[in-house]
Amino acid sequence: MKLLLRFLVGAALAATVAAEAAPTDTPPGYALASAHPLATQAGAEILDAGGNAFDAAVAVSAALSVVEPQASALGGGGFFLLHRQSDGVQVMVDGREVAPLAATEGMFLDKKGVPDPKKSRVGPLAAAIPGGPAAWIHIASKYGTRPLAQLLAPAVRYAREGFPADRRYVRDLTMVTDRLSPAAAAVFMPGGKVPAEGTLIRQPELAVVLEQIGTQRRAGFYEGAAAEKLVAAVRAAGGIWSIEDLSRYRIIERKPLTFFFRDHRLVSAPPPSAGGVILAQTLGMLEARNWPPAEPVEAKHVLVEAWRRAYRDRRELGDPEYVFAPLYRLLSPEYLRPLARDIDPARATPSVPATASREGQHTTHFSILDAQGNRAAVTVTLNEYFGSGFMPAGSGVLLNNEMDDFTAAPGALNAYGLEGAKANAIVPGKRPLSSMAPTFVEGPRGLLILGTPGGSRIPSMVLLGTLAFVQGGDAAQVVGLRRYHHQHVPDRIEHEPGALSEGERAALAARGHALREVADGYGNMQAVWWDRIGDHVEAASDPRGVGSGLARRLRPELPTPDQVGK
Numbered sequence: 274m275k276l277l278l279r280f281l282v283g284a285a286l287a288a289t290v291a292a293e294a295a296p297t298d299t300p301p302g303y304a305l306a307s308a309h310p311l312a313t314q315a316g317a318e319i320l321d322a323g324g325n326a327f328d329a330a331v332a333v334s335a336a337l338s339v340v341e342p343q344a345s346a347l348g349g350g351g352f353f354l355l356h357r358q359s360d361g362v363q364v365m366v367d368g369r370e371v372a373p374l375a376a377t378e379g380m381f382l383d384k385k386g387v388p389d390p391k392k393s394r395v396g397p398l399a400a401a402i403p404g405g406p407a408a409w410i411h412i413a414s415k416y417g418t419r420p421l422a423q424l425l426a427p428a429v430r431y432a433r434e435g436f437p438a439d440r441r442y443v444r445d446l447t448m449v450t451d452r453l454s455p456a457a458a459a460v461f462m463p464g465g466k467v468p469a470e471g472t473l474i475r476q477p478e479l480a481v482v483l484e485q486i487g488t489q490r491r492a493g494f495y496e497g498a499a500a501e502k503l504v505a506a507v508r509a510a511g512g513i514w515s516i517e518d519l520s521r522y523r524i525i526e527r528k529p530l531t532f533f534f535r536d537h538r539l540v541s542a543p544p545p546s547a548g549g550v551i552l553a554q555t556l557g558m559l560e561a562r563n564w565p566p567a568e569p570v571e572a573k574h575v576l577v578e579a580w581r582r583a584y585r586d587r588r589e590l591g592d593p594e595y596v597f598a599p600l601y602r603l604l605s606p607e608y609l610r611p612l613a614r615d616i617d618p619a620r621a622t623p624s625v626p627a628t629a630s631r632e633g634q635h636t637t638h639f640s641i642l643d644a645q646g647n648r649a650a651v652t653v654t655l656n657e658y659f660g661s662g663f664m665p666a667g668s669g670v671l672l673n674n675e676m677d678d679f680t681a682a683p684g685a686l687n688a689y690g691l692e693g694a695k696a697n698a699i700v701p702g703k704r705p706l707s708s709m710a711p712t713f714v715e716g717p718r719g720l721l722i723l724g725t726p727g728g729s730r731i732p733s734m735v736l737l738g739t740l741a742f743v744q745g746g747d748a749a750q751v752v753g754l755r756r757y758h759h760q761h762v763p764d765r766i767e768h769e770p771g772a773l774s775e776g777e778r779a780a781l782a783a784r785g786h787a788l789r790e791v792a793d794g795y796g797n798m799q800a801v802w803w804d805r806i807g808d809h810v811e812a813a814s815d816p817r818g819v820g821s822g823l824a825r826r827l828r829p830e831l832p833t834p835d836q837v838g839k
Contacts, residue, residue, distance in 0.1 A: 304812040306799035306822035307639035312336040315427035326647035327416035335428035343445040345637040349673040350404030351653030354711040358646030367525040368408030369704040370401035375513040388681035397512030399661040399674035422487035432480035435473035457664035479669030506665030537716035548710025551732035554583035561613035570780040578616040584761040591696035592704040621785035624764035636726030640801040650711035678705035719805035725798035733758040748802040748813035
């Protein structure tokens with residue numbers, strides 16, 4: 274707390290000095306960070322050509338669908354959190370996938386009424402209707418400044434000319450070779466085997482689809498011959514898509530969640546994502562307890578207990594078009610203060626026992642700030658590594674397995690060990706509940722744009738990054754921070770090596786916590802920081818991944834405070 278107070282006082286003094294020298298309405302340049310250098314390069318290409326952050330968001334998303342197929346193919350969807358600087362408009366473009374019209378609540382149960390994970394995770398039956406291409410079309414039309422074909426051009430080039438397989442691609446592909454369809458295996462495993470690092474992966478069929486979307490827009494994917502080809506292949510392999518499913522798909526614009534922690538304002542994803550709600554609830558409980566306490570172990574214990582309660586409430590959420598989301602109650606101080614008081618600083622609160630979860634990097638995130646102050650925090654996904662593993666022959670489009678994000682049966686666990694409830698039951702046309710949490714954080718020092726993949730661990734990672742920023746961290750520190758996590762069930766703290774000292778682990782165990790170290794680490798956070806006081810921008814990509822951050826100054830350096838007035 275003393276560190277935080279010292280920082281805030283220092284920031285206030287510095288802001289007073291810098292106010293005369295540094296304008297605060299626009300950044301001195303642009304910055305972006307993504308999970309792959311080629312995607313970052315695609316965004317920079319568009320920004321350098323005069324495009325804005327929204328144009329760049331489309332270009333980066335499309336490029337990732339080529340060079341990071343294990344997490345972000347156009348056969349998936351996600352959330353695009355946008356801020357337009359000219360008028361302050363903030364919106365979440367919901368490009369989440371939807372359940373096919375032929376979907377039924379019990380479609381993934383066996384004859385005994387028990388959920389069959391293979392049905393909901395492998396093959397075309399596991400695929401919901403993609404929203405990614407529709408989001409690109411919508412954003413380019415409503416918020417962008419450049420033709421869609423120009424925005425997709427880098428992705429088309431990468432698909433046609435190929436990209437070199439990196440260590441993450443090789444590692445992730447190794448884990449799913451047994452579930453790839455013949456068409457997918459032919460694309461991602463040239464020669465019938467997992468490629469060595471550096472092998473060029475070409476996707477000419479995908480290049481054609483991207484070109485079709487760029488020139489024909491919806492007719493390049495959701496209508497006409499393109500849609501008929503996708504549906505025919507899906508149904509021939511046992512899926513339930515229809516032409517009507519694709520033609521009916523629509524983007525929804527949602528009002529983001531806005532909430533406060535100390536003197537920072539956060540903007541994040543609303544339902545059908547639970548990510549922003551978990552962030553808001555956790556920070557509300559920490560605020561009520563005047564977090565952090567003086568003892569570091571107690572600070573971590575209280576944070577874990579706040580997560581436990583927020584993740585428990587996740588079960589009440591679902592697609593707001595189909596179920597009532599009690600946000601007023603869940604986010605009210607009258608509800609959160611008693612939850613915070615209920616935290617025992619000396620003992621863990623037991624959760625309902627559950628089986629272990631499986632975690633991974635099946636999602637991707639990127640952050641963008643342009644020189645006008647427009648911003649985009651975007652998290653998109655296929656759900657698991659390489660989604661359902663199914664690629665309709667001749668399309669180059671790898672399909673998601675987002676149907677597993679629905680509740681197969683009350684109390685059943687999904688691939689991330691998250692417990693399901695009736696609010697997230699399968700209904701035709703419904704969007705499944707998500708944990709994605711693209712977020713803006715604004716405070717005395719300026720603006721942080723961040724997000725990450727990581728399944729159920731996304732909200733806890735974003736929250737740790739936010740707290741690091743509030744306490745004075747820069748972009749590199751935010752993305753490099755060692756992580757720990759709790760999600761109510763399974764009832765344990767999961768942590769990266771180095772996140773907790775030996776003494777902290779012993780002290781947490783003495784309080785009743787079970788602990789498990791995640792040997793490989795997790796997450797792939799991408800952050801951009803606009804430092805209003807120092808008048809600079811910076812971008813940082815998670816050192817756990819292979820991505821890159823790029824910041825480019827476009828405005829001349831301003832005079833230092835001692836030069837002002839001379």
